[in-house]
Amino acid sequence: MAGRQYIRRPILLCGLLAIAGCGLSIPTDPSGTLEDVSGGTLRVGVTESGEWVQLTPGQEPAGIEPDLVRKFASTRDAQPQWTQGSEHELAEDLKNGELDLVIGGLASDTPWSKHAGMTRPYAESTDERGKTIKHVMLVPQGENAFLLALDKFLLDRGAP
Amino acid sequence: MTNNSPRFGHTELPDEQHKALGRAVKFEWITLAFLALSTALVFLVLGNSQAMKAAWIEDLLSFLPPIAFLVATRVIRRRPSEEHPYGFHRSVGIAHLVSAVALVVMGAYLIIDSGVGLLSAEHPTIGSVELFERTFWLGWLMIAAMILTAAPPVYLGRVKMKLAEKLHDKVLYADADMNKADWMTALAAAVGVAGIGVGLWWANSAAALLISVSILRDGVRNLRGAVGGLMGARARTYDGAKPDPLGATIDEYLHGLDWVADARSRIRDEGHVFHVESFVVPEGGRTPSLENLEEARRTCIDLDWKVQDLVIVPVAELPEEFLPGVASTGGER
Numbered sequence: 001m002a003g004r005q006y007i008r009r010p011i012l013l014c015g016l017l018a019i020a021g022c023g024l025s026i027p028t029d030p031s032g033t034l035e036d037v038s039g040g041t042l043r044v045g046v047t048e049s050g051e052w053v054q055l056t057p058g059q060e061p062a063g064i065e066p067d068l069v070r071k072f073a074s075t076r077d078a079q080p081q082w083t084q085g086s087e088h089e090l091a092e093d094l095k096n097g098e099l100d101l102v103i104g105g106l107a108s109d110t111p112w113s114k115h116a117g118m119t120r121p122y123a124e125s126t127d128e129r130g131k132t133i134k135h136v137m138l139v140p141q142g143e144n145a146f147l148l149a150l151d152k153f154l155l156d157r158g159a160p
Numbered sequence: 161m162t163n164n165s166p167r168f169g170h171t172e173l174p175d176e177q178h179k180a181l182g183r184a185v186k187f188e189w190i191t192l193a194f195l196a197l198s199t200a201l202v203f204l205v206l207g208n209s210q211a212m213k214a215a216w217i218e219d220l221l222s223f224l225p226p227i228a229f230l231v232a233t234r235v236i237r238r239r240p241s242e243e244h245p246y247g248f249h250r251s252v253g254i255a256h257l258v259s260a261v262a263l264v265v266m267g268a269y270l271i272i273d274s275g276v277g278l279l280s281a282e283h284p285t286i287g288s289v290e291l292f293e294r295t296f297w298l299g300w301l302m303i304a305a306m307i308l309t310a311a312p313p314v315y316l317g318r319v320k321m322k323l324a325e326k327l328h329d330k331v332l333y334a335d336a337d338m339n340k341a342d343w344m345t346a347l348a349a350a351v352g353v354a355g356i357g358v359g360l361w362w363a364n365s366a367a368a369l370l371i372s373v374s375i376l377r378d379g380v381r382n383l384r385g386a387v388g389g390l391m392g393a394r395a396r397t398y399d400g401a402k403p404d405p406l407g408a409t410i411d412e413y414l415h416g417l418d419w420v421a422d423a424r425s426r427i428r429d430e431g432h433v434f435h436v437e438s439f440v441v442p443e444g445g446r447t448p449s450l451e452n453l454e455e456a457r458r459t460c461i462d463l464d465w466k467v468q469d470l471v472i473v474p475v476a477e478l479p480e481e482f483l484p485g486v487a488s489t490g491g492e493r
């Protein structure tokens with residue numbers, strides 16, 4: 001009946017995926033971020049935010065998040081390359097593939113999550129109004145292998 | 161309304177239909193319980209996947225037909241009243257229409273939503289999840305949830321399909337048909353997520369698009385059936401495949417009576433039961449006796465449980481205005 005012709009499509013898709021899946025680990029980045037970063041450069045966007053990111057002219061960024069990023073980079077044999085800017089500028093750069101990671105005391109309800117991927121909250125703090133802030137970092141959209149690697153790192157050893 | 165004997169309006173249900181109705185009600189409750197579980201499970205792992213979202217919304221929509229069926233089976237038990245001389249059978253048609261419109265709207269919305277995702281090359285982000293102290297990719301959970309929820313509806317659909325035939329119930333049929341196709345939705349969603357897993361960002365939106373098309377297709381088909389029913393289109397079999405053979409049977413019986421020269425009926429499907437108007441031309445233009453008419457009516461009603469509301473109208477010749485096509489063809493209407 002009508003169902004018969006429907007069976008073919010999923011099977012075809014399965015087949016395609018099986019072919020495409022040869023020699024790949026799951027998940028894989030559509031744009032290969034994790035592969036490019038490993039043994040290469042980790043392009044990080046930073047914006048000043050209290051104890052999380054401290055920027056002093058002429059010095060490497062300091063604070064909780066830059067420290068974490070340096071540790072993460074070292075697990076991947078990568079060199080961090082820092083770019084300073086406003087959240088807006090950094091989110092745009094991330095969207096256009098010019099950055100791999102954005103930090104700056106960002107919370108899980110950040111409006112930038114619409115055009116970026118978000119790590120799982122890896123730390124919590126309380127702001128002056130008593131509201132709990134769940135801290136996250138931003139990654140490029142859909143780069144799921146990179147995100148998973150970063151999540152694993154942050155959750156295994158990231159809690160400050 | 162006053163007693164508990166199984167009935168649709170003033171139609172007493174034969175044993176077989178009575179049992180089928182009981183089973184159908186039971187299986188619709190099972191369906192609702194399963195849907196509650198599966199929507200909760202899928203919601204927990206929904207994440208950013210468009211295909212998962214589409215599958216979840218389809219699950220949510222699947223609540224409508226069983227609810228419509230359960231409500232309608234209560235309403236149609238009421239006997240016809242002065243205010244509702246035709247009874248309450250059409251409540252089934254209204255239930256059918258409501259679920260069909262929901263399907264059409266949702267299908268169209270999802271097609272646009274996933275189409276935009278595909279065109280704007282959105283790369284869906286699926287992050288990680290922490291379970292049992294381990295961090296792993298959420299996509300695995302999504303695929304697992306989809307595979308878990310794929311099989312049960314197929315079984316439910318098969319059982320309900322048989323009951324729909326016995327009860328001549330189109331809402332039950334539509335519901336069963338949707339359930340039977342549900343595994344394809346689940347599989348498509350799982351494949352979409354797996355596609356993201358291997359780095360094909362478009363696989364997800366493509367799978368969502370496929371699911372939405374199937375929702376829309378369900379909707380349009382049901383809408384056509386429901387509107388046809390409410391417009392009083394010619395009665396068709398429970399699956400809408402062909403005109404119900406009952407019309408021909410009634411005409412044949414009436415035609416075979418020795419006081420009848422010609423006979424033709426028009427039949428409306430009220431939901432479960434039929435309303436039949438049979439026009440008969442008496443042999444030699446003699447007015448038939450009341451006994452003849454009464455006997456013919458009783459025999460017709462005994463032909464099938466679906467026939468209860470039947471009127472016989474003696475006429476000098478078959479009226480073309482009530483029986484379109486009567487001049488050109490023989491047999492049923």
